Amino acid sequence: MVKICCIGAGYVGGPTMAVIALKCPSIEVAVVDISAPRIAAWNSDQLPIYEPGIDEIVKQCRGKNLFFSTAVEKHVSEADIIFVSVNTPTKTQGLGAGKAADLTYWESAARMIADVSKSNKIVVEKSTVPVKTAEAIEKILTHNSKGIKYQILSNPEFLAEGTAIEDLFSPDRVLIGGRETPDGQKATQALKEVYAHWVPEDRIIITNLWSAELSKLAANAFLAQRISSVNAMSALCEATGANISEVAHAVGKDTRIGPKFLNASVGFGGSCFQKDILNLVYICECNGLTEVANYWKQVIKVNDYQKNRFVNRVVSSMFNTVSGKKIAILGFAFKKDTGDTRETPAIDVCKGLLGDKAQLSIYDLQVTEDQIRRELSMKKFDWDHPIHLQLMSPAAVKEVSVVWDAYEATNGAHGICILTEWDEFKTLDYKKIFDNMQKPAFLFDGRNVVDVEKLREIGFIVYSIGKPLDAWLKDMPAMA
């Protein structure tokens, strides 16, 4: 029986391994982590991540051919194929701080593999890493090899949170990069056979190591660039009276461009886009490609601009101050169908409003109060370290209350900001909400989920990203 071990039981390690276990009953899969609470949660009824469909798969496979364990060394030493899916945060100190990937966790995993291995191993990069990381990993492993042979493969993950299971069941492609030697090709074939249990052969792409590593950073940069492009257009729509939904629809009808990933928003969030682009920028700079680095940097600058623009719209519309005013925040997760708040645009928007002394009442369907408070008091980039290494006593932000109901959040509020596109926000009783708010009642839709005309009929002053402006907002500056 082939044995797989995955180091890192996070948003990637958990779902990918659960799907491998489900689709390959003949393979034994162990997911290991240094975080005991995380492993305990994977072994309980309350899994550590919210992801549609994951509970059923884990229930079906756990204890049969899927195991979650803190016995990292035991499972690593027994495995034939080791996936490494640990954090690769942005460095906060030293060379490349604020841009380069911090490979501390990767390196420590590689050193541990070298220490405990007693048989040949295929080591698979699942984490997103800088191009050429495999070379460094190879050096760490082979310098300590004790005669053991290692093959390093790059197999980046393309799942998106909220649709992880769908994405894993039916991926656009599976990418495997390996050495072009006979041993390298053998290892590539072994990993290909795992995926071939359910992924059609023409969707499994084989490349060299560096192409696979770089393709992951490139894909995320292209995706984020689309969002910054549509968000940049949304600002121009507001200035001209064009409607971003109509523009995106018209642009996306061109088959060369395509309709997906053109939703204007308050900005992209999530654990990957910003981090991976910063990583790409750093690699370009290291290679002397200043213009290329600046090109990609601009994607992040536009994203920051979009978040600032939103805060400024809120403050300037509400008589240039939100001091002491209750603002309801509907949605805190970085997108719907996840409880993940890493780099969510809600953090910057909330901090911006708190900077103007607003009183925030926050409601999200999946995010706990503790998580929100932690995000609002954490330093930039600190979120991407194993949870037990993060600051555990977030300072209470007294201007913030967290509630479990949209009606409670909006009761007595001067304004509402919709920051996540949860379906629930489309069908709320906005008449009831309006009746219980201060007047004039403002609604700022950062996700274009509400029916603007209907809300205006009720009496709301509505701002919706990239849509023709309410008469109220027309003369207000978008940026202070």
Ligand SMILES: NC(=O)c1ccc[n+]([C@@H]2O[C@H](COP(=O)([O-])OP(=O)(O)OC[C@H]3O[C@@H](n4cnc5c(N)ncnc54)[C@H](O)[C@@H]3O)[C@@H](O)[C@H]2O)c1
């Ligand atoms: N989240 C996504 O949607 C996504 C998608 C594709 C790729 N990625 C990449 O995958 C990697 C993991 O992302 P994630 O979202 O799963 O992160 P995560 O923080 O959810 O999970 C990482 C896990 O690794 C564990 N860990 C760290 N060092 C370890 C060690 N030495 N031994 C054992 N366990 C260790 C941590 O405790 C943590 O539970 C990152 O490189 C990320 O960029 C993420």
Ligand SMILES: O=c1ccn([C@@H]2O[C@H](COP(=O)(O)OP(=O)(O)O[C@H]3O[C@H](CO)[C@@H](O)[C@H](O)[C@H]3O)[C@@H](O)[C@H]2O)c(=O)[nH]1
């Ligand atoms: O048209 C769009 C699409 C997305 N977003 C926002 O962009 C962010 C990222 O969304 P999405 O890409 O759907 O989720 P992630 O889980 O971050 O997935 C991205 O990052 C992963 C980690 O690298 C990759 O594996 C995925 O392929 C890639 O889509 C979220 O804040 C979304 O709200 C928009 O604002 N407009």
